[in-house]
Amino acid sequence: MSSPSQSIQADPQFSAEERAAVYRAIHTRRDVRGQFLPDPIPDEVLARVLNAAHHAPSVGFMQPWDFVLVRSPEVKQQVHQAFAAAHAEAELMFEEGKRATYRKLKLEGILEAPVNLCITCDRRRNGPVVIGRTHIAAMDLYSSVCAVQNLWLAARAEGLGVGWVSILHQQALREALGIPRDIIPVAYLCIGYVSHFYDRPELEAAGWLPRLALGELLHFDRWQGAADAASAALLARVDATGAARS
Numbered sequence: 001m002s003s004p005s006q007s008i009q010a011d012p013q014f015s016a017e018e019r020a021a022v023y024r025a026i027h028t029r030r031d032v033r034g035q036f037l038p039d040p041i042p043d044e045v046l047a048r049v050l051n052a053a054h055h056a057p058s059v060g061f062m063q064p065w066d067f068v069l070v071r072s073p074e075v076k077q078q079v080h081q082a083f084a085a086a087h088a089e090a091e092l093m094f095e096e097g098k099r100a101t102y103r104k105l106k107l108e109g110i111l112e113a114p115v116n117l118c119i120t121c122d123r124r125r126n127g128p129v130v131i132g133r134t135h136i137a138a139m140d141l142y143s144s145v146c147a148v149q150n151l152w153l154a155a156r157a158e159g160l161g162v163g164w165v166s167i168l169h170q171q172a173l174r175e176a177l178g179i180p181r182d183i184i185p186v187a188y189l190c191i192g193y194v195s196h197f198y199d200r201p202e203l204e205a206a207g208w209l210p211r212l213a214l215g216e217l218l219h220f221d222r223w224q225g226a227a228d229a230a231s232a233a234l235l236a237r238v239d240a241t242g243a244a245r246s
């Protein structure tokens with residue numbers, strides 16, 4: 001039921017073109033590491049993508065995020081050093097067969113991207129009891145991730161590449177950015193215009209992992225539930241849609 005101050009959307013339908021644009025952003029969004037151009041991002045563009053992030057859903061509408069915009073070469077350098085240290089540690093965690101491939105992957109664009117952005121989560125925002133977080137504490141973190149995804153898609157529509165860098169010790173990131181102890185750095189993002197977008201994930205193209213078939217991830221009613229006729233029809237549709245894309 002809507003409250004007296006609530007009005008309804010005047011134009012609830014998307015046109016076919018608008019719908020296609022949304023799916024295009026979803027399917028052509030890429031994690032960008034090595035294709036950044038130094039071109040500055042105009043403030044109005046940056047403001048739009050930050051606003052997109054700020055309009056993400058959040059548990060109990062707590063909006064737990066802050067945005068730390070990093071443009072200083074010194075701060076980027078410090079984060080890059082933190083990445084390099086973690087990257088060297090990470091390499092040793094992979095079995096030998098994969099280690100050589102891992103070493104060849106470009107996994108960040110910290111110094112090349114004109115803008116870096118850390119999206120955080122303030123778990124104490126709006127007090128200890130939050131609608132929807134009463135039983136699953138991680139919901140606030142998930143909300144900040146929703147902000148990341150909104151920004152990522154809006155950035156793609158703006159022609160901006162975004163790369164998420166998580167090969168970092170959280171404490172090192174906190175220190176580099178002066179983030180207080182009770183704030184969680186959720187995502188460190190590299191953002192900028194790019195020379196090109198690849199048509200599929202770099203990890204897929206490098207043979208690291210394939211895209212899984214959606215049909216194999218779809219369960220009906222229960223984890224081990226059998227597909228009835230209606231579910232089988234949906235499965236066939238899902239498989240056909242996936243095949244049409246790849």
Ligand SMILES: Cc1cc2c(cc1C)N(C[C@H](O)[C@H](O)[C@H](O)COP(=O)(O)O)c1[nH]c(=O)[nH]c(=O)c1N2
Pocket residue numbers: 029030031032033106107108163164165166167200201202203204
């Ligand atoms: C939570 C999280 C964390 C990371 C990533 C993503 C997400 C969601 N990704 C990007 C990831 O490799 C990429 O999304 C997948 O390979 C799929 O590729 P596309 O994003 O579709 O291009 C990523 N990429 C990278 O080069 N260095 C990194 O540290 C990370 N970390």
